[in-house]
Amino acid sequence: MRITQKTVALLILFIFIFVVGTIIATRTVAYLEAGMAGAQLKGFLVEVIAYIIALTGWLFLFIYSYLKGDFKDIEGPKYDILELEEKIIKAEKEGGKY
Template identity: 75%
Template structure:
């Protein structure tokens, strides 16, 4: 099986969904066992669902924008920019 960036990003998304779903399930059982009001439980579940939707939307947007295609590129760009800044400071006599 070939592991691509798409496979890795999908696995991360599924793990995230599993963790949040597990948290919701555990909290549901805790609320039902403790006998709390259903209103408080619904507020918490709705909050989790809204947060999950937001994070999932950001993840999908980043994936479609291509942020996961070249993971190593930004660090090299940063190093190149740093070298240019150091050269410019040396020419200006600041370094």
């Protein structure tokens, strides 16, 4: 696996988005903490933490897929399926199914 400038730029972009999102969530919590009771705040914090954990998981999955090369040839699988279908039809014709 080769790390290119595009890969580094993409990682920096996602890290920047994640940091900005975290700052926004932190400020929102601070804002809501001033006007919320303890039980309401705890429920809200659970939601925010769950969101951040889910976002982190999706971010890592996307980065892993990108680095693995899953997004390099997005048109190839449909042509593979069409070629496979032609082979199946040909085999069925030879076998006397048609």
